[in-house]
Amino acid sequence: MKVSRRKFIQGSACASLLYSLPSKANLLNYNPNTNQFVFQILVPDGMDVTLSLDPLTHAKFNTDQADVFIEYRPDQIFGNGKLLLGPACEALRPYLNEIAVVNGIVMRRDTGHEALLSYIASGSGSAALPYIAVESNHILQEPTLGVLIAGSVKMGQRLATLTQIENLKQLGTGNNQVSYLNPFYNNVSNLLSTEIQNLVDFNFRKSELASEIDKVKSLLNSDYEEIPVIIGSFLKGMSKTAVLDISRLENMELELDTHSNHESEHLSSQMAVWNFIAHVFDCFKKIEYNKGSLFDNTTFIVMSEFSRTPFLNGARGKDHNVYTNSVLLAGGRVQGGKSVGESKMLKRSQRPDGIAIHIGKPFDFSLGQSVNTNGENVNLIYPENLAKSFRGLYNQSENFYPQLTGIKEIKGLFKS
């Protein structure tokens, strides 16, 4: 059993527990055959889903440009019938059968970028729950480096080691042995004993990790140093989860919060996002792992805090739309090639206030499909439904978000 640093501290005042610390070596043993990884990618500022994960045509809802501003032709939408993607996602075309999209997620109300990014990433609107990757890290029995992060994460009540990806970009391959610290801490009550064990282990394996990262780097030839760092850490079993805030990438200049001049500016930024995502997929595909590729053994989650209002405002921009949002899932455990949930357009002519709305459609959680009627298991899809659905990755473990008791799951997102 892994003893977390906090648990150790709690036990440190009790001398009888001092000898019961598990060996770090045991903690690091893992069976690659059972390894699964989770890579949560956050795209802050709010993406216009009509350009990507939830494309629209005027014909579908009998709308015009004043209801929903669409800057692409219908023939630019591509897909397989069950999953349609907009032109910003062109780079994902090769992955159509390995990705799934959840559409029509309602974010309830606009409380700002930060609060809603936390909401979609964790399923809690009050920052009470950890991000999905942090919760997964707990279930996956946190390896040495815990959750790899670029940007900040919400931890809820979970105690997890967080390792900045940026730190790992600086790894050297020199002699980093610090095992001499062990005798100082062995059998002595000290608050930092477990951290020292981790440090010794980390330094012992640092060169190994650094050379793995170098190896991956040369194989991938990626412009983004973060990718080989994450892959290298996954391959060495030093981490199983990562949270990457895409705005932290050095080579990524994005303008997504387009309250003005939305046209083409937002599209080009969003294309950059999806090109990067496709590049990540390419990289993970290239890495062999567990009789397949690393892509097959990883679950990717790509999410933004909200969508954008359908029509152009006075400044020819699109504002925050909390009435619908979409999330992309990918990887070997994802039931790919389909979208779950739908959104709909409420035209301005249908609305008493004359303002068109793009909103999530009611969803029958027992049937697993969107419906136009009320019913016992029918409700809108909220972020907490999505968060709980990741139990599908972990044999419906009740230890995954135990707080979400009574929340309905979206079934059929993951292979059993």
Added chain:
Amino acid sequence: MKKILYIGVWVLLLQVNAFAAEESVFNEGNVYNTRLRKISLLLQGTMPANSDLENLAMIHDINEKENFIETKINEYLMSENYVAKMTNRLEELYRVRLTDPEGRAFEAFEDEYLQSTNSSLNILFSDLFSKNQPWDNLLTLTNYSLPLSYNVANEEMNAYQFLVYNHQFRDQARSEIENFLDSLTYEDEDGTASIPLISNNAMGVKNLAGSITTERFFSRYPTTKLNANRKRAAAIFRIFLCDSMEAVVLPSESDDKMLFDLSLNANQEPSHQDSVMTSMAKKHGEDPQCQSCHHKLDPMAKTFLGSSVVPNKEPSPGELVFYEQKKDGSKEKISIPVSGLNDLGHKITNQQQYLTCQVTHFWNWFVGENVPLSIEKKYELAEVFDGLERKPNDFIKFLLQSEDFIHPVNLQLDDLRYANLKTLFTRCDSCHTNEILAPVLSQGYPFSKDASVNINILNKIISSTDLHEQKSVDYMPPQNAGWTMSSFERNLLKAWITTGAKDNDGIEIEQELNTSGITYDENFITSSNFKFHDTSLRYLNNYDLLKVFKEIYNSGTCSELSNVNELITLGFKDPRDGKSLIESPNFLLLDWIKNCVEKSISINTGYSSFLPYPFEPKVAQNTEMKLDDILWGELDETEKQTIIQWNTDLLLGYKVLSAESYDSYVYRLLMALETSKDSSLKEAIKKIHVTILTSSEFLIY
């Protein structure tokens, strides 16, 4: 044989001392030296001079020792490091980027938190401490100073000039300042001096209110059509009235139904007959969930009307609405009309809630938030603070000489009382205020004079919070409460209940509670004692770490943070939510320390301190080369011990540990070096440094 005997004695010592509880190492050391180290780190973020520790240790008279410490407190309160450290504390409180004492730029967080730290707000902060000005200046000052930097001063001046009522004065003031700025040379712009911006004669002061009308505050808390200045109001409530309100998305049945109906029927009436925005504004005004915060936020936000980018010269009236916590624990709603921002600032400073809130900040900074602070104590401290004309330095000095600081009373597992739970119960009450039948848990204990009713309420608390861990579906607080009980709070509640739900006098209830099967981690109290921030014993963190290492090695090498994320590793708070991503050191911080030592240690720093010492003739010359030639294993035990002791004193501070802990500590170092017999003396010293600097004894103060 001699060596075996020697080690035998050490083993004996180890057996006696090595397993002493962590806290005793710090609390029962040489108490005065330990206290001086703590005071120095709290006030300046640096270690005390070893000569001071040596002098203090040589004083035997207790009164003289106290006098010595008082002299040092006075000295520290005058230091630049103190002003920088306190400014950083205020920046953390205001959730803006910390000013780096070294002037480096860490672009760690999002743009909106990156406004220049060289600003009138920072001058206001630093003047509070360098000039011991009244704390109320934070809300009432109308006479700002600008940094001595042409670009910054010019930018801020442009913002403030709109406040001038009288054109003649405005033009005159602007021209004077411009002339002054023009006269600056590049050398003048060192940012350490300031120029007065606004004189009371020339400027309209009706709408200026200290820190909350500075450009940096305005930029940090921007207003939008949607938040309508509420961000600013929320910051004021949090900083000055200790009422924290965060933006949250709370599920509500009525909201969800409205959204569902809207999705099914576009023509939904009446909820969405207005625009989305109007509907939301209307909801904020009517929905009880929203109203719990918005009835306080909105009237205060009104005072910022017309002040979106810079303070409007015309004040906008509003209202100060808040709940004052009375001495008996009850809360009273206070509503005070205010004529504008300046009036708002003054009226806040007139409130008892403001005083008790401000002393709580000082308490957390210097005594520790984990040391229970009762409402009675808050009132008592508020009176002292007021009596000291609300001057921060005087109050800090008072706190550092108080029994609360010298002998902090931490939570005792076997003596938990109602007062320890009151904060938690207040949070419970915040959601149940409109329920007529719900007991008000924070207003006193027993909850009812009728013992049977009291026991029923306690049992209801046990079941509704699922203290038996039966994973009930509907336990408190519910999903939509906007908060959850932390593991600490859960353990605290369980411990209080199972130890007899004592009142504030320590009297247990007579009846039996349904506590059978309630289990908790008894060590939760100990574990809460050590964090990076604001615990009575805390870890060295952020700029203090950099400063301390710079002092030890007389080198800025460690200060060269290679990337912004190291700030998180070093325990910096995220200005977005004011929290640290990690609360105590993880191994990456220790790795940073190790690398820091390896980069910094040189003949001029760590080695030089002992080279002249008694290693003649083995270490005859002050050269690093000599240290390379000698193997650790070649030294005899006395020499090894001397080297270790010398370095321990150098890094930890002279007599900071108790004699017993010190012996144990030195022994552990000796044992650690046993595996380094073939290391050069230079390498061994490096290892000694890494070991000491990664130990709790060094990192905790």
